[in-house]
Amino acid sequence: MRLGKLASAGLFAALVSAPLLGQATTKKYDWAPINGVQEVDVKDGEIVVSQLVFDQGSTMKGTPIRKSSADVRVRIDNNGLSDEQVGVAVVVFDAEGNVVAAGSNGTKWGYLNKGQRTYYNIDFPYVYRRMDQAASFIVTIETQGKASKGAKTETKAETNPETKPSASASVSSEPLSDPKPEQP
Amino acid sequence: MRRALVAAAGLAVSVSLAAQQRTKTFDYKPVDGIQSIQLALDEVTVDQIVFRTAKDVATGPRLRSNSEAVLRLGNASPGPVAVGIAVVALDEGGNIVAAGSGGTRAGWLLPGGRESVAIRFPYVYRNLAKARKFTLTIEVEPKPSAAGPAPEATGQ
Numbered sequence: 333m334r335l336g337k338l339a340s341a342g343l344f345a346a347l348v349s350a351p352l353l354g355q356a357t358t359k360k361y362d363w364a365p366i367n368g369v370q371e372v373d374v375k376d377g378e379i380v381v382s383q384l385v386f387d388q389g390s391t392m393k394g395t396p397i398r399k400s401s402a403d404v405r406v407r408i409d410n411n412g413l414s415d416e417q418v419g420v421a422v423v424v425f426d427a428e429g430n431v432v433a434a435g436s437n438g439t440k441w442g443y444l445n446k447g448q449r450t451y452y453n454i455d456f457p458y459v460y461r462r463m464d465q466a467a468s469f470i471v472t473i474e475t476q477g478k479a480s481k482g483a484k485t486e487t488k489a490e491t492n493p494e495t496k497p498s499a500s501a502s503v504s505s506e507p508l509s510d511p512k513p514e515q516p
Numbered sequence: 517m518r519r520a521l522v523a524a525a526g527l528a529v530s531v532s533l534a535a536q537q538r539t540k541t542f543d544y545k546p547v548d549g550i551q552s553i554q555l556a557l558d559e560v561t562v563d564q565i566v567f568r569t570a571k572d573v574a575t576g577p578r579l580r581s582n583s584e585a586v587l588r589l590g591n592a593s594p595g596p597v598a599v600g601i602a603v604v605a606l607d608e609g610g611n612i613v614a615a616g617s618g619g620t621r622a623g624w625l626l627p628g629g630r631e632s633v634a635i636r637f638p639y640v641y642r643n644l645a646k647a648r649k650f651t652l653t654i655e656v657e658p659k660p661s662a663a664g665p666a667p668e669a670t671g672q
Contacts (some may be wrong), residue, residue: 342646356607356611356613356642356643357611357614358609358610358611358612373611396622396623397556397621397622397625398598398619398620398621398622398657399621399622417579419639419640419641419642420639420640421612421614421615421639421640422615423602423604423615426537427541429539430537430539430653431537431539431602431604431617431651431653432537432602432653433602433617434602434603434615434616434617434653435615436612436614436615436616436637436638436639436640437639438579438638438639438640439579439639440579440580441579441641442579452639454657456617457617458600458602458617458618458619458620458621458655459598459600459601459602459617459619459646459653459655461600461655461657462533462535462537462655470610470612470638472611472612472615474611474640474642474643476642
């Protein structure tokens with residue numbers, strides 16, 4: 333009898349905590365922005381990244397400053413029923429697998445409330461000089477539900493099958509492997 | 517004829533001074549956070565990376581991790597350079613668990629110079645302990661010869 337109660341309590345706890353686990357989802361796209369804007373569809377649960385706006389920026393010519401103003405503006409929607417912490421990473425590659433831009437941004441304070449939309453700017457201040465050679469990029473969303481602090485995290489990755497990099501690209505460096513497809 | 521020669525010389529200079537990149541992927545095997553690596557481009561080298569995974573991620577409403585990677589780079593080339601370094605750490609499933617860039621903020625890294633570059637991972641950090649490999653790209657921009665004297669570099 334006591335064992336049954338314990339099992340029920342454990343099951344209840346598992347059900348409650350399941351949607352609160354931290355997760356990550358990754359998708360890869362060909363580089364095809366129009367006027368810097370590229371529509372994407374990266375979902376982690378009900379958190380959705382739907383648009384990236386790339387800006388190749390500039391540097392302060394004639395000054396000792398070497399930083400660039402290049403960045404990407406990421407649009408994020410929380411379509412779920414609970415508040416979430418969100419982190420987004422974007423890495424841009426050239427055809428040879430070199431990183432031409434990389435960075436992350438995310439929730440700085442509190443949570444992205446349910447139903448809310450926000451924008452994060454990811455800066456590319458130090459590696460930017462060959463961004464005009466961009467050929468593909470990957471986006472990872474990392475989420476953590478409210479009250480799941482310290483919870484075990486789960487990760488999953490999915491690849492957009494339509495946007496795999498071309499096999500003919502010459503790789504002079506050790507390339508990054510594609511994200512593994514999502515398990516059914 | 518003279519104009520053509522000048523244009524050709526200008527093109528040659530601009531090509532030789534264009535930023536170059538090299539990329540290498542490593543297994544994630546730090547010992548006490550420290551991992552020796554070898555990545556070099558035009559005698560600009562990265563030979564060590566130190567991963568610092570924040571044990572105390574900011575608590576309360578303010579969310580920002582202190583996790584970072586600190587890279588040691590040196591310039592053994594004969595000229596001053598500006599250097600950018602990107603780090604992308606991935607888990608087994610190919611998810612980014614940390615990503616960022618660092619490098620020369622101002623001035624140039626002088627010949628024989630060495631500096632540490634800190635790359636912070638403030639917002640995507642929760643799965644850093646699951647990293648399986650990391651990719652480093654080094655980007656080197658030689659100083660144009662027509663510029664004035666090179667001030668000392670200030671890295672991040």
